[in-house]
Amino acid sequence: MITCRSIKQGVGMEAGKTSQKYFDACSIIEMHADDFKKLGIWKNTNVKVTSSVGSVIVKAVETRQDLYPGLGHIPMGPWANQIVPAYTFSTGEPCFKGFPVTVEVAMNEPIMSAVDVVKNACGLLKK
Amino acid sequence: MPKVVTDVTCPFCGTLCDDLEVTVSDDNKKILSVRNACAIGSEKFNHTSLPGRVTRPRKRQPDGTFKEITYDEAIDWTANMLVKSKKTLMYGWASTSCQAMSVGHEIAEKVGGVVDNCATVCHGSSLIAIQDVGIPSCTLGEVKNRADRVIFWGCNPAHAHPRHMSRYSIFPRGFFTVKGHKGRKIYCVDCRHTDTARVADEFIQIQQGYDYELLDAFRTAARGEALPDTIGGVPKEKVYKIVEDLKAGRFGVIFFGMGLTHTLGRNHNIDEAISFTRDMNDFTKFSIIAMRGHWNVTGSGQVLSWQYGFPYAVDLSRRNKARYQTGETTSVDLLVRNEVEACFNIATDPGAHFPIDAVVSMSKKPTVTVDPHINMSTEISDIHIPVAMVGVETGGCAYRMDNVPIETRKVVDAPDGMLTDVELLTKINERVDQLMGAK
Amino acid sequence: MSEYIIRNGHVFDPVQGIKGDKKDIAVKDGKIVETSALSASAKQIDAKGKSIMAGAMEVHAHVAGPKVNLGRWYRPEDKLFDSHKTPGMTRIEGGKSIPTVFKTGYSYARMGYTFAMEAAMPPLYARHVHEEIHDTPIIDEAALPVFGNNWFMLEYLKNHEIENNAAYVAWTLNQTKGYGIKIVNPGGTEAWAWGLNCLTVNDPVPYFEITPAEIIKGLIETNEYLGLPHSIHIHGNNLGNPGNYNVTLDTLKLVEGYKAKNNFGRKQVMHATHVQFHAYGGDNWGNFESKAKEIMDYVNMEKSITMDTGNVTLDETTTMTADGPFEHHLGGLNHLKWANVDVELETAAGVVPYIYSPNITVCGIQWAIGLELALYAKDPMRCFITTDHPNAGPFTRYPRVIKWLMSKKARDAQIKAFKNSDKVVAATNIATMDREITLYELAAMTRAGPAASLGLGKDYGGLKPGMNADIAIYNINPDNMPSDPEEIEKAFSGVAYLFKDGKICVKDGTVVDNGNKRTFWVDVKVKPNKQVAHDVKEKFLKYYSVNEGNYPVPDSFAPHPYVIAVDATQ
């Protein structure tokens, strides 16, 4: 799994972290076509991505910036950071890129908004 | 009668384009149009006039909602938090002016803060590497005027630094590069076939997490030594061929980004890239430049360095000495180890960009966030203090990714009664003095 | 503003030729005045058994700007266990070889310095230099923009267009708030942009087809055409290599036939800096030897040259210079971290840590050469003491350099301490030199001399009524000079008093006031020049990476300027 900048994420960020633009740009995971087949996932449906530190619901999409099979990409942002391990190898830099995750179908689970996803993790979300 | 402000510096990324032209309404309140900026830059300027902007401080209530308070109340709460806390993380600084940072450091020195900036989760590893092996570098104009070999390694300017390629690195014609793009050979090393890779003459798809090995292979090849058949998925023949191409150039440059700073090895990847660059100077002229992210993260490093001697993660908590150790005084480590008692965020959004464990730790401590807009951090803070946007509603000095300082400009007035970073920090500083004097 | 009368001190002032006689010094409104001008309310300062000199002036140091700061942050180990704060109003200070801005200001002041010249400002980075100067407490500062490899200059001087070059220099001084013309490895640094160098004054610069000699002569003519307060300030070609003294002599001889033209009382047309690095004999590190005598014989004879020494202090330090190729070369020698920055159209800079070890013969010889230069100097008004901070050692070691210059006993002790003292002695003359610099000569080498060379002799570097009240009082008694050289070092490490603009900023070695620091720069008026205006516009449109409109240093960066106006329209 890797998490990177994208121009949409940049535009979305400047449009406002609460904006639809930001949501659409960052609450996704990009995967290789083969992985869609292998995992039995339909394009543009929700999936649950789980790492050693947690899991997050995002929408699985295909990308023109091809990845090789087995590599996934969630644009940097609150969704990606739900699953980024905080371990820094004593450098200050967390594991934003290159950590193992599992991806599973979660069609009916909703994607939380940027604010909620963070508040929820911090136990600040009023249910 | 609308007026046009020229030579405007774009406060988004480290490219710090300074040729923007912004048209503003004659009352200096609204931005009507922006010329020359990239999609992200224009959005930043247009954002000022978006509806629903918060213009006064807000305090979180027990029920989780936010209530508007006065600047004075917010300043008093913040100053008390800073004075009380044994050790406070003062994080951010990457999207404000050097003048504001100076005031912030003065406060940190009094209250025992740890001053850290976005490099800590961005190019911190690059700074560590430079501290280990130095760096042969140059300004972006040198690239434009001389470079005939350009390598993008683990960076994607097409998305993160949209005008970089047209202003400096690929397309422009310079003094000794009259052919522009035709005269340059472009290489892209990445694990994804990015949009930057699409404009490259040569794309090297590397297996994620093998940059250190591949760079070591480049150095080994440059010394004419033997290599294993493939390195990180790249055949050795390709490595030898590229190294010969590079040696044949007159002026080469490597641009690298978070593809190196975030992956396994972090500083070691950059260390090896710099060492390769140094080696290449035995054959031709070679430079390497970090693609800095936030528009003034470099400036924060510069000010911290001339005042304390360290570029980020500066621990002033003892108040009689400055210390620095990435992995100890860096924000994520401090938060995850619960080594600070309070957090003061300014001009950046750790809530969105820190790993969740660190964000949770922050949400459990007294936290103040200073930011023009609502973001993930403001929502988990006790206090959100909105301020004028630096580079749009107020000016101040900023440093480009190649450390060239450029003055940002004020193009429109901030909403009535809003403070700038400098004004706010100065008031907090005064309040801190009163409280400490009282002690 | 308060008045002071400093009584019973021994005054050393080359400006008035006072050689240690007891004399009262009166201070009023930031100026030195006749004692008669004081009111009864004047505060008394007893300087009995102490020496009084004008505030010292640093003529060449790297204390502010991009490469200095790179040196700071890429050497965290330089601050390891060396960051501290003295109780009181001062800020945290840190850094052994490259002090932070706070330590820089305080340390100079504690040693009795009131002015420092930043020796190399890349015009494109001028805003950075001024931001640091702004944050450096107490001392006045100025900065010299580098011109020796600048594309405009190379093109104008290639066709010997002095008037155009002068208009460009004037424009740049104004844009960068600069003080004068600095030249570093003329032509060689532009060549370095292609990985090459110019090792003699006759090596042509790639593409531009001009030689270092033509660059230097052209810039002398430019400087005197404008009549700037300071002369050209040059770091010549082939620095730091065995046998380079011939290149140095070739460089110095370029002044022949030129006369200083200015309204500032400046006599020289060239200031040669850190000459220690340029006075090397032999042709390899094995037969490396001192050529200080050969250099000084010429300097002593040629009145239109001033120079500074660049004394090696035998410390671990950080070398930094706009001489890019040299730093690349040095990094190859000691394999320590090499940093380099090439600056578009203008210059370059390199940084490499370096350890001047008393156990290494070459370092011992370099140490001797620096001292020999000062000891051979016949005219202390033309030979100044520097360490080319931090290149030959940190400026904080001035007290130690002064000790070595004032005491043969101290020199002999150091020679004995060298691992290979016999080799050092064999390759130098230091062991045979008995001269001990007097306090009066010292005042010339660190005050009056630098002030005159910088064109500031009218207001600075002396204690004459009417001059600026920058005054250093040292705990050293000429009637009873200490037999232990360490006492000399101690006396110059912390002043009894430092007055800056008539205000006490340091007392008993402790900083008590941040003074009112000023930024000196030179504002030259020239005839309007269409050609240069056009060239500037064109180069910014085509080749620079910033807009012309974002190039100048805003006034807010130098809130307390001391502007020296020069009218070159006639």
Added chain:
Amino acid sequence: MKTVTLTVKQAPELYLECENITPDTFAGKKADEIAQLPAYQGKEDTTLGEYFTIAGEAGATAAETQIILKGDCSKMKYIGIKMTAGEVIVNSSTDMYTGGWMKGGKLVVKGDVHSFCGLGMEGGEFIIEGNAGNYLGASYRGDWRGMQGGIIRVKGNVGSDICTFMNGGELIVEGNADVHIATHAEGGKIVIKGNVNRRVGGQMVKGEVIVFGKIGLMMPGYKYTKDVDLEVDGTKANFAEYVGDLGERHPKRKGEPVYGKIFLKK
């Protein structure tokens, strides 16, 4: 030899900076004087007495002083820093910089140590009975002078970046190691009895790394030369010798380049 015993009375809210817990600082002091020695927690200046009950007294010199720490010291930094002689025994885990810039004497930690321990060590003996974190025996940021001498022995596993810029001395690890071993080393010897993840001897100029277990992936800059028999820490065995890092500069001795060496047990 005299003994001072420090027993933790209260755990620090944050982390306690204990640079004064060394035989050198204790030497010649009685319990009450030791209790007055400063300790730090952020901007709060406190004393060792606040956090420890102190019994016994120190010897006249460091060499004659033994310090025993009881209770949980896992939030204590800088224990035994810069010690030149004497003995320190910690009965629990410790935090960062334990044994940093150590010059002599003996330091024993019965639990784990965090990162940056034995940083720039010049001499003495440092025994860790649990696991060690990252940057063990490495150099301080930016410094090219890592471990210079002395010996570190770790019974458990070690983290990443151990012995970066090592110039001398010896590290023996009974367990496994993570990535980046002996990076930029110009001397010294590292023995790892377990397995190593990856990146052994990257950019190594000189020095030896001996691995008993497996190396996840050998750096491309290393080449196999020959098999050799060695006796390592009491074990005789046959090892495959690799030299490198061939991508790095190397000094010459008698015209022959000197390489870093990796010995991998067969």
